[in-house]
Amino acid sequence: MQKTRKMILFCTLALSMILTLSAGHVEARQSPTVITMWHIAVESDSFYSVLPPAIERFNATHTDVQIEAQAIQNDAFKTQIQVAIAAGEQPDIFMTWGGGLLQSYVEGGVVRDIPELDTELGANFIPGGFAPSTFDGKHYAVPANLAGVFLYYNKDLFEQFDLSAPATWDELISSCETFSENGIIPIALGNVNRWTGSFWFMNLVLRSGGPEPFMNAFNRVDGASFTDPAFVEAGTKIQEAVEAGCFGEGFNGVDYPDEQLLFGTGLAAMELQGDWNYAGLLNIDAEIAENSVDVVPFPLLDSEMGDPNALVGGTGQAFAISADAPAEANVALIELLGSEEFGLSVAENGFIPALKGFDQNIEVPIVQKMASLLSQASFVQLAYDQFLPPELAQVHLDTTQQLFGLSTSPEDAAAETEAAAVEILGAE
Amino acid sequence: MATISQVFKNRTPAPRFHLRLSEPQRTAIAFLAPALLIFSIFVLWPIIKSVRYSLYDWNGVGPLSDFIGVNNYEDLLHDKVFWKALKNNGIVVIWSLGTQIPLGVGLALLLTRGLKGSSFFRTLYFVPMVLSEVIVGVIWRWIYQPFFGMANAALLELGLDKQGWLGDEKQVLLCILVVATWRYLGFYIVIFIAAIQGIPEEYYEAASIDGANAFQRHRYITIPQLIPTIRVASVLMIVGALKSFDLVWVLSQGGPSHASELVATYMFKEAFSSNNWGYGSTIAFTLFLIAFVLAITFIFFTRQKKDT
Numbered sequence: 175m176q177k178t179r180k181m182i183l184f185c186t187l188a189l190s191m192i193l194t195l196s197a198g199h200v201e202a203r204q205s206p207t208v209i210t211m212w213h214i215a216v217e218s219d220s221f222y223s224v225l226p227p228a229i230e231r232f233n234a235t236h237t238d239v240q241i242e243a244q245a246i247q248n249d250a251f252k253t254q255i256q257v258a259i260a261a262g263e264q265p266d267i268f269m270t271w272g273g274g275l276l277q278s279y280v281e282g283g284v285v286r287d288i289p290e291l292d293t294e295l296g297a298n299f300i301p302g303g304f305a306p307s308t309f310d311g312k313h314y315a316v317p318a319n320l321a322g323v324f325l326y327y328n329k330d331l332f333e334q335f336d337l338s339a340p341a342t343w344d345e346l347i348s349s350c351e352t353f354s355e356n357g358i359i360p361i362a363l364g365n366v367n368r369w370t371g372s373f374w375f376m377n378l379v380l381r382s383g384g385p386e387p388f389m390n391a392f393n394r395v396d397g398a399s400f401t402d403p404a405f406v407e408a409g410t411k412i413q414e415a416v417e418a419g420c421f422g423e424g425f426n427g428v429d430y431p432d433e434q435l436l437f438g439t440g441l442a443a444m445e446l447q448g449d450w451n452y453a454g455l456l457n458i459d460a461e462i463a464e465n466s467v468d469v470v471p472f473p474l475l476d477s478e479m480g481d482p483n484a485l486v487g488g489t490g491q492a493f494a495i496s497a498d499a500p501a502e503a504n505v506a507l508i509e510l511l512g513s514e515e516f517g518l519s520v521a522e523n524g525f526i527p528a529l530k531g532f533d534q535n536i537e538v539p540i541v542q543k544m545a546s547l548l549s550q551a552s553f554v555q556l557a558y559d560q561f562l563p564p565e566l567a568q569v570h571l572d573t574t575q576q577l578f579g580l581s582t583s584p585e586d587a588a589a590e591t592e593a594a595a596v597e598i599l600g601a602e
Numbered sequence: 603m604a605t606i607s608q609v610f611k612n613r614t615p616a617p618r619f620h621l622r623l624s625e626p627q628r629t630a631i632a633f634l635a636p637a638l639l640i641f642s643i644f645v646l647w648p649i650i651k652s653v654r655y656s657l658y659d660w661n662g663v664g665p666l667s668d669f670i671g672v673n674n675y676e677d678l679l680h681d682k683v684f685w686k687a688l689k690n691n692g693i694v695v696i697w698s699l700g701t702q703i704p705l706g707v708g709l710a711l712l713l714t715r716g717l718k719g720s721s722f723f724r725t726l727y728f729v730p731m732v733l734s735e736v737i738v739g740v741i742w743r744w745i746y747q748p749f750f751g752m753a754n755a756a757l758l759e760l761g762l763d764k765q766g767w768l769g770d771e772k773q774v775l776l777c778i779l780v781v782a783t784w785r786y787l788g789f790y791i792v793i794f795i796a797a798i799q800g801i802p803e804e805y806y807e808a809a810s811i812d813g814a815n816a817f818q819r820h821r822y823i824t825i826p827q828l829i830p831t832i833r834v835a836s837v838l839m840i841v842g843a844l845k846s847f848d849l850v851w852v853l854s855q856g857g858p859s860h861a862s863e864l865v866a867t868y869m870f871k872e873a874f875s876s877n878n879w880g881y882g883s884t885i886a887f888t889l890f891l892i893a894f895v896l897a898i899t900f901i902f903f904t905r906q907k908k909d910t
Contacts (some may be wrong), residue, residue: 183815239634252874253874254874256662256874256877258662259662260662260663260879263747265699275877278661278877279663280662280665281664282661282663283664284663284664311900347698359749365769365858366768366769366854366855366857366858367855368857385737388722400621404641422748422749423748423764423766423769424748424749424764424765424768424769424770425748425769425859426766426768426769426770426771426858426859427746427748427766427767427768427769427770427774427857427858428747428748428749428768429743429852432747432749436749441749441750442749510719549623563877564875564876564877565876565877565878567876568871568875572860575857575858575859576859578772578858579769579858579859581858582859592689
């Protein structure tokens with residue numbers, strides 16, 4: 175008995191000593207706060223030369239805060255972040271495109287707002303870059319770059335057939351016909367991904383009805399709906415282009431990388447894509463990309479109607495902060511993406527910075543052109559599939575793909591979207 | 603050491619309220635426990651969880667709070683896309699059974715006749731099986747590529763019109779089925795070859811002595827002897843067809859406009875693209891039920907055959 179007691183006493187003492195020692199050890203070391211981060215700039219991604227070096231610079235210049243980043247390939251990322259969030263195990267900072275999906279995270283209490291962006295710290299950012307991630311006047315993400323969608327065209331091919339860059343829809347269709355007759359794919363489109371075709375739909379809605387039809391339909395304003403003539407018109411124009419052979423055959427089974435390849439190798443004469451597309455074109459064939467490629471705003475439906483300065487775009491990549499991230503995360507993220515070096519690196523790598531004053535640092539003329547078109551924009555339409563709640567976004571993408579496949583009519587596609595909108599957003 | 607069957611033979615009626623197990627029983631439990639534990643954690647528990655999720659309207663963010671009972675299941679019954687996906691799964695099953703069994707048996711018969719070069723062809727047919735499903739998908743995407751793919755180039759050479767292949771709602775499923783057959787045929791050929799080689803030579807000798815011709819020898823010896831193998835192959839095909847995902851995902855993502863949608867791809871889209879986790883779970887559990895019922899039915903029928 176005596177022996178057992180002694181043993182217990184000894185163990186307790188030993189244990190308490192170990193605990194005290196280890197506690198002292200922790201205090202003495204003062205380990206830095208670690209902030210975990212997920213992004214999509216894997217080695218094959220064109221943002222690879224921008225983001226990982228910036229994180230390295232940040233870690234080298236900070237001792238109290240360290241960012242532990244993990245790069246995940248784009249498509250895998252979309253699934254992985256959903257699973258992590260469902261399990262409540264999201265990283266402290268993660269990539270977002272803003273819009274409806276981010277809003278659902280806001281409503282679910284997954285992310286927290288970043289009030290520091292309204293202070294001196296956020297003064298460097300171009301205010302428009304916050305639009306996709308601002309809800310109820312609060313900012314929920316820090317943008318890394320801005321994005322715009324433009325009509326890419328191959329100058330050499332256009333010259334060869336005495337054509338000029340299309341300024342109106344009729345010019346676009348007639349140039350398509352010329353290319354088609356001469357065995358050139360008029361427009362590269364990889365519509366397996368569906369957002370590629372959505373670019374056409376959104377631009378056509380914007381050209382035929384301006385910004386209002388979409389915003390009013392989304393906000394369920396009295397009398398507004400997704401059956402607005404602008405949406406039907408967009409569908410009609412898409413089918414007109416398909417029937418004129420503008421996209422060739424089988425484009426609904428082609429993916430975005432192949433679309434890029436078709437245009438980048440000079441097999442196709444046009445492509446409707448975002449500014450990020452250019453980095454990929456450079457990889458495919460730098461000579462064609464540098465000498466033959468140019469961009470114009472999406473054509474007007476007719477020369478007297480619509481505003482050529484309204485365009486589709488928004489933020490490229492932005493980063494949100496998990497609600498349970500360490501307090502230091504807000505300032506750290508703003509420092510990471512708001513530094514002068516970062517803006518410079520974004521510009522030099524051919525992207526459009528979300529920071530003010532770097533336009534002249536963009537060395538590539540075509541990117542400079544896109545940046546200036548974006549900064550002069552009278553209205554920037556955020557991509558529907560990112561802006562809308564995910565479920566409605568899928569309906570939009572599906573019906574648009576069907577429009578391209580000629581398997582639905584513009585009226586039916588509009589009605590189907592509206593029916594889903596009533597279910598998801600509520601009646602008018 | 604006791605085998606499992608011994609365990610059950612030796613089972614004595616357990617005394618109530620006393621946890622006294624015989625030595626073999628304890629051994630059995632010890633050996634079964636690890637597998638059972640892993641099975642419970644990675645199979646049973648997720649199934650139970652997804653049944654629970656399927657009763658909620660849940661977007662995967664925040665707590666489960668919107669209990670809607672069997673609403674999701676009711677929606678599923680009226681979901682056109684789901685029925686289309688199920689129908690497509692059915693087509694995949696019928697196609698696999700209808701092409702891979704006759705082709706597999708036929709080619710296996712040819713390859714076992716000791717013709718010149720049969721080992722070369724045996725290897726050749728098996729090659730696609732070694733490739734991962736995603737690689738197969740990527741290769742065939744390029745073959746079907748409408749602008750610079752091999753399939754259209756071949757058609758042009760023959761003076762025929764180009765096709766849309768994966769981009770054409772009417773062709774896409776057939777295109778995918780051809781790839782699936784290309785990929786899996788080799789596997790079934792190997793199975794059938796093994797079975798054919800297992801048929802005792804004496805049967806054929808006896809039949810020849812009795813004056814049976816080549817057709818009769820196949821009709822009355824080879825085919826009946828192959829039936830158990832065909833049955834196993836059918837089960838594999840049905841299960842494979844129900845759970846197939848990768849190939850379709852890589853080739854067409856279930857599109858265009860759901861023309862090649864399968865239940866598994868639809869489930870993935872609902873859960874991960876539309877963020878309908880509750881509804882996605884409903885589809886997942888329904889798929890599980892269908893597969894479960896089919897598997898049980900099949901096992902039941904194969905058992906009946908053995909008894910008679």
